[in-house]
Amino acid sequence: MKFVNLIDYEALETQFDHICEPITEITDEVVKFCHNLAQVMYDYDGIGVSAPQVGINKRIIIIDCSENKNETIYLINPEILWQSPKESQKKEGCLSYPGLVLPISRPQRIKVQGLDLNGKIIEFEATGLYARCIYHEIDHLNGISFTRRATRQVRRHLMRKWLKKHKNEQ
Ligand SMILES: [Zn+2]
Numbered sequence: 001m002k003f004v005n006l007i008d009y010e011a012l013e014t015q016f017d018h019i020c021e022p023i024t025e026i027t028d029e030v031v032k033f034c035h036n037l038a039q040v041m042y043d044y045d046g047i048g049v050s051a052p053q054v055g056i057n058k059r060i061i062i063i064d065c066s067e068n069k070n071e072t073i074y075l076i077n078p079e080i081l082w083q084s085p086k087e088s089q090k091k092e093g094c095l096s097y098p099g100l101v102l103p104i105s106r107p108q109r110i111k112v113q114g115l116d117l118n119g120k121i122i123e124f125e126a127t128g129l130y131a132r133c134i135y136h137e138i139d140h141l142n143g144i145s146f147t148r149r150a151t152r153q154v155r156r157h158l159m160r161k162w163l164k165k166h167k168n169e170q
Contacts, residue, residue: 012053020141038072047133084108092106097145102154106131110134
């Protein structure tokens with residue numbers, strides 16, 4: 001876990017359906033990796049990131065949905081304990097798909113549990129953007145990108161457009 005940077009979406013997609021491994025011990029190396037991963041999130045102006053997005057298939061997510069970008073939440077081995085049946089649809093993006101924005105339905109409310117950097121269990125309820133972001137990042141840990149949460153029609157239309165543009169820019 002040395003150099004940390006985003007892998008491209010094609011590399012990420014080879015991991016589709018791959019379930020990331022839990023962290024068994026929070027070593028100094030893990031903590032250092034988490035800090036580096038957070039830095040990637042801030043460097044790219046994201047509000048969330050997961051370890052597989054930098055090519056590390058471990059169950060670590062980081063989010064910061066605060067306005068001033070100064071409330072980093074580290075979640076190791078995060079789990080969704082409960083989710084509201086009620087969903088809301090909002091536009092969503094992902095650091096691994098720069099410029100792609102898709103309308104995605106997600107539960108309005110979730111209850112999450114995970115470990116913090118000290119190995120302490122944290123449990124809380126999240127709503128709105130927080131719920132959406134945490135859900136999106138945990139999806140990554142299970143090999144599911146947000147493109148697969150979009151309706152088929154949306155995916156066909158918007159993905160095709162994005163792919164064309166993305167390929168041209170490369
Ligand atoms: Zn993402």
